[in-house]
Amino acid sequence: MQTFQYQQPSNVNQAVQAGARSKTAQQYADVRFIAGGTTLVDLMKLDVERPNQVVDINTLPLAKIETAPGGELVIGALARNSAVAHHAVVQRDYTVLSEALLSGASPQLRNMATTAGNLLQRTRCPYFRDTAHACNKREPGTGCSAIGGHNRMMAILGVSKDCIASNPSDQNVALTALEATIQVQGVRGTRSIPIQDFYLKPGSTPNRENVLEPGDLIVSVTLPAPVPGTRSHYLKLRDRAAYEFALASAAIVIRVNGSRIERARVALGGVGTVPWRSREAEHVLEGQTANDATFRRAAEAALKDAQPASENGFKVELAKRCMVRALTVSTQSA
Amino acid sequence: MATDRKPTSDLPEQEQQNDTQSQQPLTQRVSRRFFLSSLGAAGLAATASPVLAATATLEPAVVEQESEAAAPAGAVPVTLKVNGKSYTLRLDPRTTLLDCLRENLNLAGTKKGCDHGQCGACTVHVNGQRVNSCLTFAVMHSADEITTIEGIGQPGHLHPMQAAFVEHDGYQCGYCTSGQIMSAVAVLSEPVGPTDDDVKQAMYGNICRCGAYPNIIAAVQAVRGRA
Numbered sequence: 001m002q003t004f005q006y007q008q009p010s011n012v013n014q015a016v017q018a019g020a021r022s023k024t025a026q027q028y029a030d031v032r033f034i035a036g037g038t039t040l041v042d043l044m045k046l047d048v049e050r051p052n053q054v055v056d057i058n059t060l061p062l063a064k065i066e067t068a069p070g071g072e073l074v075i076g077a078l079a080r081n082s083a084v085a086h087h088a089v090v091q092r093d094y095t096v097l098s099e100a101l102l103s104g105a106s107p108q109l110r111n112m113a114t115t116a117g118n119l120l121q122r123t124r125c126p127y128f129r130d131t132a133h134a135c136n137k138r139e140p141g142t143g144c145s146a147i148g149g150h151n152r153m154m155a156i157l158g159v160s161k162d163c164i165a166s167n168p169s170d171q172n173v174a175l176t177a178l179e180a181t182i183q184v185q186g187v188r189g190t191r192s193i194p195i196q197d198f199y200l201k202p203g204s205t206p207n208r209e210n211v212l213e214p215g216d217l218i219v220s221v222t223l224p225a226p227v228p229g230t231r232s233h234y235l236k237l238r239d240r241a242a243y244e245f246a247l248a249s250a251a252i253v254i255r256v257n258g259s260r261i262e263r264a265r266v267a268l269g270g271v272g273t274v275p276w277r278s279r280e281a282e283h284v285l286e287g288q289t290a291n292d293a294t295f296r297r298a299a300e301a302a303l304k305d306a307q308p309a310s311e312n313g314f315k316v317e318l319a320k321r322c323m324v325r326a327l328t329v330s331t332q333s334a
Numbered sequence: 335m336a337t338d339r340k341p342t343s344d345l346p347e348q349e350q351q352n353d354t355q356s357q358q359p360l361t362q363r364v365s366r367r368f369f370l371s372s373l374g375a376a377g378l379a380a381t382a383s384p385v386l387a388a389t390a391t392l393e394p395a396v397v398e399q400e401s402e403a404a405a406p407a408g409a410v411p412v413t414l415k416v417n418g419k420s421y422t423l424r425l426d427p428r429t430t431l432l433d434c435l436r437e438n439l440n441l442a443g444t445k446k447g448c449d450h451g452q453c454g455a456c457t458v459h460v461n462g463q464r465v466n467s468c469l470t471f472a473v474m475h476s477a478d479e480i481t482t483i484e485g486i487g488q489p490g491h492l493h494p495m496q497a498a499f500v501e502h503d504g505y506q507c508g509y510c511t512s513g514q515i516m517s518a519v520a521v522l523s524e525p526v527g528p529t530d531d532d533v534k535q536a537m538y539g540n541i542c543r544c545g546a547y548p549n550i551i552a553a554v555q556a557v558r559g560r561a
Contacts, residue, residue: 006410006427006473034474041430041469042450054427056474082463086525106539107517107524109451111463112470242538 001044008056012185012217018055020187020215027138027207033057033217035078036112039121047131048138062219071225077116077218081171082107084115094223096232096251100174103236106243116218119172119182120210123165124245125154136162137206151309153245156316158273159307163206166270167199168245173269174234176277177251181222187215192222199274230255233330236269237322246270248319250326261285261294268302271319278302281323295327367442410473416441417485427473432456434472435482443483443512454540457513458482464520483512486519495519498553506544514540518554528560
């Protein structure tokens with residue numbers, strides 16, 4: 001691990017100024033914020049991340065989980081995954097988020113990992129994580145070792161000829177289906193970014209994963225006020241029953257009136273280069289009868305443009321069945 | 335990329351050991367770790383200068399000069415509270431909490447299994463919450479209460495969970511065991527359901543190559559009163 005200068009800013013502004021000195025907020029940033037450290041320390045040990053300044057933001061007052069006057073839930077950037085997952089309001093009104101969080105990592109990691117840090121988690125692609133292998137995400141133009149290599153866990157949606165690295169997150173798939181917004185404080189003030197607009201597909205610049213710029217510090221994540229009658233569910237399919245990343249997962253937020261689907265939001269995990277919002281599935285679902293035939297048609301639409309690699313073709317059917325099952329569970333009479 | 339092992343001038347020395355230890359025969363006061371390191375030092379002493387031979391004693395060598403040379407430029411001062419005691423250190427900021435506990439504070443009960451947050455052998459409590467000490471830097475924890483396996487119980491006054499692991503044969507090689515016990519003790523104050531499956535779900539962040547899982551679950555359930 002490269003050595004670094006350790007800093008502890010005493011307020012958000014100081015943190016922003018410290019971060020602003022970085023040449024980039026993306027891969028190989030020379031200034032990194034550290035909160036839980038569960039991604040950053042891991043990658044620093046692998047020499048995949050090499051900051052020369054590490055800015056410890058753990059003492060900043062950003063950990064609250066509060067309902068705003070309009071009914072939105074504002075989750076502080078430093079709220080730990082375990083605190084969010086076990087929060088009464090999250091469990092009652094945003095069940096998909098609690099289920100997603102509890103399906104991921106381990107109890108120890110969930111006590112360390114923060115909401116904002118989780119937004120920024122990195123791919124588990126073994127070639128990205130091993131500097132002995134060529135990787136366009138680390139160094140654009142050097143080649144993708146996963147294409148034509150071992151790619152069973154990699155993406156089938158949002159891929160490019162330069163990168164097929166899957167986004168492994170559970171939290172962010174749930175937040176996508178919930179249409180969360182991300183509040184960022186930067187050198188030019190604060191702004192709110194819909195999660196739909198936060199992530200960047202790899203294209204020819206897989207080293208750029210999100211829209212953050214140097215100095216940008218995520219301060220909170222906001223969930224829209226819950227609508228009565230809405231149900232939500234997260235289903236994660238993987239090789240082991242616990243402690244493993246998703247092969248395919250589905251987050252559903254749905255409101256049914258009688259047997260008619262009034263509103264549906266669908267996101268997929270494990271199969272996209274980013275948390276995968278499926279408007280294609282939503283267009284099929286809304287206004288239709290909540291039954292197996294409808295769910296199956298939605299799943300077909302969602303995976304229509306899938307581009308499997310040499311070892312992950314099974315994910316196309318797996319993702320469809322995952323979505324159908326998640327829709328079934330979230331619309332079953334209680 | 336392990337950070338360099340070094341004795342430091344802040345080493346707590348024998349006051350860190352059990353009270354009962356000073357009454358034990360000399361051969362039992364020498365830890366396995368120190369014995370092995372003195373074999374190495376004795377080997378050096380046989381071929382090197384008399385100065386090195388002086389380090390091959392039965393007391394852990396507090397080598398002032400070496401520790402000053404070993405504290406690198408950019409070392410960060412930090413005071414850590416571990417098992418109720420305060421330690422003031424100057425650390426390379428890359429030092430993980432795990433390496434600090436084991437190498438700087440000689441609290442070797444916490445184990446390094448994978449060093450990447452995937453096995454749970456390094457589990458300790460920070461402010462009562464279980465965490466993987468391998469994925470956090472020691473310098474980040476100056477305001478925190480840290481509890482390790484050494485602080486849970488000691489020979490002669492074991493924590494009920496430690497006693498249960500013994501009674502239910504909850505270990506074989508013992509390498510995952512301190513992490514298992516730290517997780518299990520945390521489970522006692524977390525919202526975990528009553529069944530064995532609930533315990534499995536709560537403990538899956540601690541893996542055991544020997545496969546002692548059924549006995550680990552039995553030990554945990556015994557303490558929870560659900561055997």
